[in-house]
Amino acid sequence: MSTQNDNPPNPLPAKVGDYGLAADAASEASPAQITPTVAMIRTLGLVSLICGLIIVGSFEITLPAAQANRRLAAERAVFKVIPAAKSIAEYVALPGGGIEPRVGAGDTAIVPGAVKFFAAYDAAGQLAGIAAEGAAKGYADTVRVMFGYSPACQCVVGIGVVSMRETPGIGDKIITDKDFLANFKALDTKVSKELAALANEIKVVKHGTKTQPWQIDAIAGATITSRAVGKGINEAAQMLLPRLVPNLDKIRSKP
Amino acid sequence: MNSFPGTGYEGKNWTEFMEGIWERNPVFVMVLGMCPTLAVTVSAINSISMGLATTFVMAASCWLVSLLRHQIPKEVRIATYIVIIATFVTVVDYAIQAISLDMYEALGAYIQLIVANCLVLGRAEAHAARNAPLPAALNGLGMGLGFTLGLVMIGGVREILGAGTLLGFSLFGANFQPWVVMVLPPGGFFVMGGWLLVFALVRARRERAAVAAQET
Amino acid sequence: MSTPLIEIRSAPHVKAPRTVEMIMRHVVWSLLPICAFYVVQYGISALASIVVVTATCLLTEKFFIRTGTQSGQLTDYSAAITGLLLALTLPPGFPLWMGAVAGLVAIVLGKAIFGGIGHNLFNPALVGRAFVQAAFPTSIATYTPSFLTGRFTEFIPSSVAWPLMIPADTVVWMQSKQLDALAGATPLAKWKFDGVMANAVELLTSLSGHMAVGPAPALVLLCGLYLALRRFMDWRIPVAILGSAALTAWLLYAVDSTRYPNPFFMLFSGGLILGAVYMATDMVTSPVTPRGMWVYGALIGLLTVVIRYYSGLPEGVMYAILLGNAASPLIERITQPLTFGRGAPGRSREGTPGYVSRTDADAAIPKKRFLRNKPKK
Structure with missing residues (x-):
């Protein structure tokens, strides 16, 4: 075993093993000596200054790359649920109704109660669809799904999973099971006449009993995860669509 | 082992470096930093990223702690170490966001939690505070790489059994039956226990050989 | 072990030859009719499953006894019991290689690491089953109906999967036998997921065909009764x-x-x-x-x-x-x-060992x- 006592002023005998945290940390100063407060403050100030410089420097260096990454990730997720999309723009639907483009980065820019969504545009710059995120508690953890909404048919046209921790081989069938994904080719999400909520609540039903276009046929054996997907979409759609539908014309073409 | 009379400084540094890789491997010998070890090792690539992130934090903070060791009053040393470690963790956090967002999502909170990894603080206190910057940084680097090695050994096994791949390359073809338990938390404990068993066997065998050699 | 000429022991002076080995042997005997009925229900797949799982348990046990890390002997039948019980709790069409994994884990994690017979904390067979339940959740939930025609001539396709490979889908196989997918669900799964309940008497005897059930409860009770009467349990x-x-x-x-x-x-x-x-x-x-x-x-x-x-x-x-x-x-x-001569509970317990x-x-x-x-x- 090696001991790290190559420090010449250290008078202590070599100790085998240095697992003990405070073994001889005080070897630099004699135990009786008490450091004056000013010196402590000076040291901490110095250390904080150095550290602050390092953090700010690295933040500035990495910011462009990190932002580009974030935009790429959002685009990838949106393009998956709206295949015709070529570019995206970020909006928020305000709690009192109305929508506005999202400015600034980070979650701090969002007013409480506002819902974030993406408007996706095709190659010609026309609105191809809306993508938004929904989340609900699944079997193991929150399941976050991105769903694509088509204003033309007033329905959900595709979903993708943003994050989940469901049991591999069972819960993750929600992204592999073809029958389940077929539910989201045209899932009815018409808004009610009063523009207060969806005309029909999106519901997950037992495997093989789907009768209505707003129902989701659950996966046999992965009912809890299936329900989480339906619940997440339902909650997000109930919040977003009544605010979005009257304002669709504002985002018809690319800004 | 620590005195190399006549040999230059290189041998000494080499010892400092190698200590963490084998003699006192953080994962299998010191059994420190178990939280990330068990949590993020579902695949080899996650293990490598986590290991390298920790390595960077260890090497850099050991170096800085060692550089400032004569300035740091003993009363506030822990606070100072934590500030220094937290700084480098923040740097790593930004860097990973810039390199790959998927990796950032996969590692989750465990990047920020490097601050709380007892291994890093332990090395800063026990080694870096008493040594010159170069050996301190080398020792931190070695410990970090040893940690990486441990993580990869666990993550590799879990990925091979849990997904049939290693570093994303399929090993058994498309028909492989994944062992779901390996990517769940219990898998981490099983593989960790298995490796500890192997290390204990090797150590027992060595000690036996050493005793036998002494007696003859 | 050589028998000493005079054996000096403290009490209790047990006269009956009730050794661990003897009790275990009787448990194995009482399990054999259950295994036989299980084979009648599911055919050669069940037989192969029982043989492979039990053999794996015995081989693993043998290995650990030879390396000297585990107490006990192979002839004490305990590994055989573990193997038989484990096989009976697995679905009949469980891939054989997964059965071998279950047997290995049962002995290694369930028994050997604690030090062998008498030292284990958990029932080894259940440790093995819990491991494969977590590792292969799909396969362990895949049952096939009992009393299928031709069960003695052909394997359930999932049994004979290559090691480490995904077993064949039994749903397709069952369709070729004109059975719907629901026939492969256990009564409990049917009740839980589809709200269909099976008749309790049919479950008790398990004699009516095309039910995805384990060994017949009536037979298990009967064999258990034998063990209880002989005071082996x-x-x-x-x-x-x-x-x-x-x-x-x-x-x-x-x-x-x-x-x-x-x-x-x-x-x-x-x-x-x-x-x-x-x-x-x-x-x-x-x-x-x-x-x-x-x-x-x-x-x-x-x-x-x-x-x-x-x-x-x-x-x-x-x-x-x-x-x-x-x-x-x-x-x-x-x-x-309470130790004889000590006070009732609630009084001073001082001095009680x-x-x-x-x-x-x-x-x-x-x-x-x-x-x-x-x-x-």
Whole structure:
């Protein structure tokens, strides 16, 4: 075993093993000596200054790359649920109704109660669809799904999973099971006449009993995860669509 | 082992470096930093990223702690170490966001939690505070790489059994039956226990050989 | 071991030849009719499963005994019991290679690392099953109906999967036999996911065809009765488990008979009877005190019903027994009988000897046999 006592002023005998945290940390100063407060403050100030410089420097260096990454990730997720999309723009639907483009980065820019969504545009710059995120508690953890909404048919046209921790081989069938994904080719999400909520609540039903276009046929054996997907979409759609539908014309073409 | 009379400084540094890789491997010998070890090792690539992130934090903070060791009053040393470690963790956090967002999502909170990894603080206190910057940084680097090695050994096994791949390359073809338990938390404990068993066997065998050699 | 000419021992002076080996041998014999019926139900796939799982257990046990890291002998039949029980709890069409993994884990993690027979904390067969339940959740939930025609001439396709590879889909195979996918679901899964309940009497005998069930509960009870009568097994544990499960199920049924199934269905479906008679009564992992046995059994019965009703899994016997195993040292501690001559509970307990664990009691036996070729001092 090696001991790290190559420090010449250290008078202590070599100790085998240095697992003990405070073994001889005080070897630099004699135990009786008490450091004056000013010196402590000076040291901490110095250390904080150095550290602050390092953090700010690295933040500035990495910011462009990190932002580009974030935009790429959002685009990838949106393009998956709206295949015709070529570019995206970020909006928020305000709690009192109305929508506005999202400015600034980070979650701090969002007013409480506002819902974030993406408007996706095709190659010609026309609105191809809306993508938004929904989340609900699944079997193991929150399941976050991105769903694509088509204003033309007033329905959900595709979903993708943003994050989940469901049991591999069972819960993750929600992204592999073809029958389940077929539910989201045209899932009815018409808004009610009063523009207060969806005309029909999106519901997950037992495997093989789907009768209505707003129902989701659950996966046999992965009912809890299936329900989480339906619940997440339902909650997000109930919040977003009544605010979005009257304002669709504002985002018809690319800004 | 620590005195190399006549040999230059290189041998000494080499010892400092190698200590963490084998003699006192953080994962299998010191059994420190178990939280990330068990949590993020579902695949080899996650293990490598986590290991390298920790390595960077260890090497850099050991170096800085060692550089400032004569300035740091003993009363506030822990606070100072934590500030220094937290700084480098923040740097790593930004860097990973810039390199790959998927990796950032996969590692989750465990990047920020490097601050709380007892291994890093332990090395800063026990080694870096008493040594010159170069050996301190080398020792931190070695410990970090040893940690990486441990993580990869666990993550590799879990990925091979849990997904049939290693570093994303399929090993058994498309028909492989994944062992779901390996990517769940219990898998981490099983593989960790298995490796500890192997290390204990090797150590027992060595000690036996050493005793036998002494007696003859 | 050579028999000494004169053996000097302290009490108890047991006269009957009730060695561990003898008890275990009788358990194996009593298991054989159950295995035979299981083979009649499912054909050669079940036979192959029983053979492979048991062989793996025996080989693993042999390896650990040879390396000297585990006490006991191969001839004490305990590994054979583990193998047979494990095979009986797995679906008949369970891929053979997964069965081998289960057998290996059962002995290694369930028994060898604790030091062999008499030292294990959990029932080894259930440890093996819990591992494959977590590792291969799809395969372990894939049952096939019993009494299929041609079961003695062809394997269930999933049995003969290549090692490490995904087994063939039994749904396709069952369709070729004109059976719908639901025929492959166990009665419990049908009840849990589809609300269909099976007839309790049919479950008890398991004689009517095309049901995806394990060994027949009636036969298990019969064989258990033999063991209990010969005093190779304590009758209290199965009675406590079944009683507590029935009581819990009946209470819930009385509260809401539309939501909860009738208690007879609960008793005879799944592996409750097999678990109560053969798994929970494992002498090593259950309490030794009679009062403790009642507590232990009641706990397992309650947990089984709770897990079946309120968790994501249709079957809960395995986890209930494992939890019961974990609790049994504690149960023993609180149910220690009073030493003769000491006061009743509540009075001063000063001077009462504390709890003596099994490890302490036979502390002379477990030796560290890790280093086989110990260097001579």
